[in-house]
Amino acid sequence: MKETERNNSIIYLDHAATAPLRPEALNAMLPYLTEKYGNASAIYSIGSAARDAISECRRQIASLIGAKSQEIYFTSGGTESDNWALKMTAEKLDAGKKAGEKHACRGHIITTQIEHHAVLNSCRTLEKNGFEITRLPVNAQGFVNPEDVEAAIRPDTVLISVMAANNEIGTVEPLRPIGEIARRHGIWFHTDAVQAFGHIPIDVEKMHIDFLSASAHKIGGPKGVGLMYMRRGIELPSLMDGGGQERGHRAGTENVAGIVGFTKAAVLAFQNMESGREYTEKLRNHLIERVLNEIPGSHLNGPDPCPGSRTAENAMENRLLRLPNNANFRFDGLNNETMLVMLDLKGVCASGASACSAGSLEPSHVLKAVGLSGEQALSSLRFTAGTDNTLEQIDRAADILIKVTEHLRKTGRG
């Protein structure tokens, strides 16, 4: 098969790993990759055109999450923003201490066992440098209990970092109650909102968020660009040393085209949030129904996606409990790598765990945290739909998955 034919028949169900670039985002970017190539720091007019474009993007993005323009900083993506929030919070508070106060533990950070590796590995680095980390457990659906957050607070706690929504099982965490606890105790609150941004409403004021990470390529923007929201008055030092870009807080020549494409994708995602949610939820629910009904020994990992569950965990906010596009299954006795290879041969793109650990045989830390055994975790697959998918594709993917599991069971391979 020619590569183009193959691409046409691909059923892409891995939108949590990356989403296809929206054509509107590409079109918005093109002028900044061609005739409008000026450096945003330059005096001449093609430079100021780039500068003006970035200012307008900052204004538009800020308004989407209840922030002010000057609280938005563009970065190279979710990973950089997470590193910045974790490492520079620690740095800033440590630097503020008097020499005598710097004892064995330099500060305490509260996070969870199910964070993305950008947060978890930043914490590991901080730990090596003398900070203490509490990694809170989650329940069987992946929810963090706000009471556990409060109970973990110590006099030397400097930061609480809890993700807005989990990338593997789609659990939407109770941000507002956690933000209220952080505020009450005078502790900074960071959220990795890479999976939530553009999919569910976020308001940095109502949720008492001090730092927030988001990424363009998970919502139909280009790869390699993202943002950090930092509450006014508590700006962190720059993670990168260099020029005075982003008002001295993030050195490096601005990725003008990336920022423009990110903003276009974000505005579209927020404008169409409700219809996008309904659409992907319908596709996702159809997949769940077919898989659970037609594949023996299949189970859903993560929160109950039925609409009735929307109010169960937190009636006050009537919030969504699972990302609308996420399904994560495990199949008794089958191996996820084998299944992924066979699905790929049939043109279905899914994921075994987080993409970052693809290629390794490590069971997912998220699935282990929700109580699965290593073997169960290694029999799990994630499917994440997008608005570019069709119901017909979901049916084809379900048919293929049914055949693949039947075949593997019949041949005794797993």
Ligand SMILES: *Cc1c(COP(=O)(O)O)cnc(C)c1O
């Ligand atoms: C993808 C992802 C990241 C990393 O973002 P990049 O822009 O790819 O660096 C961080 N956190 C979560 C939850 C993610 O899903």
